[in-house]
Amino acid sequence: MTRIVVVGVGGQGVLFASKVLSEAALAEGKNAVMSEVHGMAQRGGVVMCNICVGCIESSLVGDAEADIIFAFEPMEAYRALPKAHSGTRFVTSTSPVVPVVVSIGKQKYPDIKAMFDEIKTVTPKLTAVDADALAIQAGSYVTANSVLLGALAGTPECPVSREKMLEALKNTVPPKTLEINLKAFELGLEFAKQH
Amino acid sequence: MSQLLLDEPGKKMFLLGNEAIVRGSLEAGLDFAASYPGTPSSEIGNTFYEIGKKANMYFEFSTNEKVAMEVAAAASACGLRAMTFMKHVGLNVAADAFMTIAYTGVRGGFVIISADDPGCHSSQNEQDNRYYARIAKVPMLEPANAQEAKDMTLFAFAMSEEIGMPILLRTTTRLNHVRGAVEIGKLGPRRGKGHFGKDPKKFVTIPAHARVDHVLLLERMDKALEICEKSEFNKVIDMGGSDYGVMTSGVAYNYVADVMAAAKVKGRILKLGMTWPLPEKTMSEFIKNHKKIIIAEEGEPLLENAVMALAKDVNPKAVIYGKRSGHFSVMGEFDPDVMKSAFSKIIGKDLMPKNIHQPKIQLPPRPPSLCPGCPHRSTYFAAKKALKQGFKEAIFSSDIGCYTLGIQDPLNTADFLLCMGSSVDAAGGFSKATDQKVLAYLGDSTFFHSGIHGVVNAVYNRHRFVYTILDNRTTAMTGHQPNPGMGTDGRGDPAPMVSIEAIVKGCGVDFVRTVDPSDIKGMQKAYEDALAHDKLAVIVAKRECVLLEVRARKKANDFKTWQINQEECKKCQVCIKTWGCPAIYLAEDGTVHINEGICNGCGNCAKVCPFGAIHENTEARK
Numbered sequence: 001m002t003r004i005v006v007v008g009v010g011g012q013g014v015l016f017a018s019k020v021l022s023e024a025a026l027a028e029g030k031n032a033v034m035s036e037v038h039g040m041a042q043r044g045g046v047v048m049c050n051i052c053v054g055c056i057e058s059s060l061v062g063d064a065e066a067d068i069i070f071a072f073e074p075m076e077a078y079r080a081l082p083k084a085h086s087g088t089r090f091v092t093s094t095s096p097v098v099p100v101v102v103s104i105g106k107q108k109y110p111d112i113k114a115m116f117d118e119i120k121t122v123t124p125k126l127t128a129v130d131a132d133a134l135a136i137q138a139g140s141y142v143t144a145n146s147v148l149l150g151a152l153a154g155t156p157e158c159p160v161s162r163e164k165m166l167e168a169l170k171n172t173v174p175p176k177t178l179e180i181n182l183k184a185f186e187l188g189l190e191f192a193k194q195h
Numbered sequence: 196m197s198q199l200l201l202d203e204p205g206k207k208m209f210l211l212g213n214e215a216i217v218r219g220s221l222e223a224g225l226d227f228a229a230s231y232p233g234t235p236s237s238e239i240g241n242t243f244y245e246i247g248k249k250a251n252m253y254f255e256f257s258t259n260e261k262v263a264m265e266v267a268a269a270a271s272a273c274g275l276r277a278m279t280f281m282k283h284v285g286l287n288v289a290a291d292a293f294m295t296i297a298y299t300g301v302r303g304g305f306v307i308i309s310a311d312d313p314g315c316h317s318s319q320n321e322q323d324n325r326y327y328a329r330i331a332k333v334p335m336l337e338p339a340n341a342q343e344a345k346d347m348t349l350f351a352f353a354m355s356e357e358i359g360m361p362i363l364l365r366t367t368t369r370l371n372h373v374r375g376a377v378e379i380g381k382l383g384p385r386r387g388k389g390h391f392g393k394d395p396k397k398f399v400t401i402p403a404h405a406r407v408d409h410v411l412l413l414e415r416m417d418k419a420l421e422i423c424e425k426s427e428f429n430k431v432i433d434m435g436g437s438d439y440g441v442m443t444s445g446v447a448y449n450y451v452a453d454v455m456a457a458a459k460v461k462g463r464i465l466k467l468g469m470t471w472p473l474p475e476k477t478m479s480e481f482i483k484n485h486k487k488i489i490i491a492e493e494g495e496p497l498l499e500n501a502v503m504a505l506a507k508d509v510n511p512k513a514v515i516y517g518k519r520s521g522h523f524s525v526m527g528e529f530d531p532d533v534m535k536s537a538f539s540k541i542i543g544k545d546l547m548p549k550n551i552h553q554p555k556i557q558l559p560p561r562p563p564s565l566c567p568g569c570p571h572r573s574t575y576f577a578a579k580k581a582l583k584q585g586f587k588e589a590i591f592s593s594d595i596g597c598y599t600l601g602i603q604d605p606l607n608t609a610d611f612l613l614c615m616g617s618s619v620d621a622a623g624g625f626s627k628a629t630d631q632k633v634l635a636y637l638g639d640s641t642f643f644h645s646g647i648h649g650v651v652n653a654v655y656n657r658h659r660f661v662y663t664i665l666d667n668r669t670t671a672m673t674g675h676q677p678n679p680g681m682g683t684d685g686r687g688d689p690a691p692m693v694s695i696e697a698i699v700k701g702c703g704v705d706f707v708r709t710v711d712p713s714d715i716k717g718m719q720k721a722y723e724d725a726l727a728h729d730k731l732a733v734i735v736a737k738r739e740c741v742l743l744e745v746r747a748r749k750k751a752n753d754f755k756t757w758q759i760n761q762e763e764c765k766k767c768q769v770c771i772k773t774w775g776c777p778a779i780y781l782a783e784d785g786t787v788h789i790n791e792g793i794c795n796g797c798g799n800c801a802k803v804c805p806f807g808a809i810h811e812n813t814e815a816r817k
Binding site (some may be wrong): 009010011019022023026031032033034035036044045046056057058059060061062063064065075076078079081082084085086097098099100101102103104105106107108109110111114115121122141150 | 374
């Protein structure tokens with residue numbers, strides 16, 4: 001059984017990546033249930049998906065239950081900390097998306113290093129990838145979610161194989177962008193293996 | 196989505212709960228569906244919009260839920276299989292028709308879907324629509340997962356036809372937005388056109404008929420009870436013992452099953468899928484066999500109240516754990532933690548996770564906000580400019596849609612909101628009850644839904660306020676569904692465009708002005724004139740939703756973002772403090788920048804900047 005919390009900001013492709021991950025699990029013959037949080041979250045708010053792989057009825061992940069926290073934004077990775085336990089694998093992007101209260105100068109965006117240090121006091125397994133930089137290297141910033149999927153596939157905790165994940169990715173991305181998405185996936189995968 | 200039309204029985208698909216409902220209806224041979232969009236039910240309509248034509252069925256986006264219910268009821272009366280679906284508060288709008296359809300009964304299978312929202316993920320309340328099954332005397336099904344969503348929808352049509360009455364399929368956000376593996380069955384045959392055979396005694400509910408209809412309704416409910424007592428949707432699941440008898444319905448079952456399995460709680464679960472009429476025999480049998488009974492239901496204690504009453508007769512000594520005992524709340528959505536907490540107290544063993552780490556750093560919140568480039572921002576900005584110091588006292592009567600997000604800093608343009616259409620109705624009340632300036636705001640789709648009768652009322656009763664219809668040429672919040680103003684219908688076909696201006700003028704409004712919100716100065720002038728008008732004044736703020744505009748401009752390779760010239764910027768922060776576009780940010784060193792990653796290229800910030808420091812990039816961004 002693997003419980004996964006996927007978090008990010010509206011527009012980052014959280015739903016897309018969660019679907020790829022779940023479809024890959026199903027293709028591998030595992031059961032998967034996924035919960036989407038929609039609605040007003042699409043207007044730049046927090047988007048969260050929960051995925052439960054294995055013999056679980058619930059589609060929601062409770063506190064300290066997440067085996068993987070898969071984050072598209074560093075502050076949202078940190079916000080999900082109550083879901084983590086001592087063996088949780090964090091896979092997170094290091095590129096901040098600044099919320100409006102910060103952009104209008106009312107509050108400050110927290111120090112990323114301090115947040116990551118605190119995550120490490122809970123679990124040593126932190127894979128922090130500069131997804132935007134690798135995405136641009138792959139050909140377009142829009143492939144950041146493929147970079148992150150690759151990074152996740154490169155961790156030992158990932159419940160699905162690299163092959164099934166690639167297959168699910170191929171079935172989901174528009175054919176036009178397939179090549180750069182596959183490149184982005186490989187860049188993420190390599191990064192995770194080396195870190 | 197077109198995978199939903201595959202006729203490959205036995206195939207497993209990974210479907211959203213709402214897609215599973217669509218699939219179930221297609222397997223039932225659905226002919227006719229009508230709906231008004233509302234989250235968490237929205238994807239049902241979006242799916243029909245996409246595949247309805249290919250499925251050779253009729254689908255329409257109706258102007259509101261009551262209209263949709265009545266349109267679909269007529270189809271059912273003609274022998275077609277019909278469906279309508281809505282969010283929970285939509286059933287309030289449709290309730291008038293709903294109550295009486297139970298009396299007339301149906302011919303073709305008629306299924307009504309209520310998508311409830313415990314936890315208010317995207318709603319103004321968390322009302323429990325299981326009450327509606329009771330008030331209307333309509334059978335009800337409650338799926339717990341995507342497979343059941345498909346299976347129960349299919350079954351509901353057959354049952355509806357068998358006993359001649361509508362069936363309520365009651366879902367919750369967690370069911371609508373779950374994705375799970377669904378084994379599909381065969382697609383059903385469609386009937387094409389129906390025929391209405393006249394039967395005034397059945398369909399014309401004058402008092403003499405209605406009294407008879409009520410008797411017939413009760414007879415149909417007797418048949419429904421027989422079906423319910425035998426239904427496979429109500430089943431006992433053995434968890435290895437009989438210490439506890441747990442009764443549950445809907446998605447709550449999932450958390451019960453997981454917690455009991457993980458904590459090895461010995462007992463049985465009575466999982467109720469058909470929950471109205473209540474299978475009292477099945478329930479009594481279950482109550483008899485357990486000394487300790489747990490009722491795990493989201494929302495109001497409806498099962499619990501029934502169990503209390505039944506237990507008095509069959510097992511008065513049974514200990515009952517539920518909401519009355521304080522183990523569960525009537526508020527919010529269930530999740531694994533809610534269930535662990537309740538079971539910990541009931542079985543006297545701590546099941547709560549240890550070492551939950553709460554973040555030490557105070558985090559800035561990330562609420563949803565009006566998108567960069569949203570035309571509503573320009574409209575609100577211009578209104579505030581026109582009001583000047585009067586803004587503080589002016590009442591902004593808001594409505595259901597993206598524009599409610601005007602509530603946030605720095606706009607603060609939402610002061611009052613009840614439900615769809617409340618903006619214009621309440622504005623009339625404010626204008627009579629106070630001497631304050633009153634401004635009402637609602638979108639084009641909401642205008643057609645319930646923003647028209649308020650105009651008639653305001654003209655008739657001589658209310659004085661400024662009514663702005665934020666016409667962004669779509670139903671944006673729920674996912675860009677077409678509406679009567681757009682020239683497209685629910686099957687994607689060209690349709691007549693209904694004119695907001697003509698409606699308002701027809702009601703007798705003499706101040707009607709249509710302004711493009713990007714013309715901020717023009718909009719400000721319109722507000723100045725409207726605020727000086729001595730009667731109801733209407734402004735139609737007409738500009739396409741920026742998300743659609745950007746999509747089109749990117750396709751045409753004509754999408755450019757904007758930048759702040761740091762030498763020209765005087766750091767006055769007007770763009771930050773009064774405009775509040777999420778793409779503009781204040782850096783820690785006090786300089787101001789545009790995040791080009793999220794800039795939608797509207798360029799309106801350049802009009803707001805007093806120093807002309809914001810410029811369009813010369814190259815198109817891909």
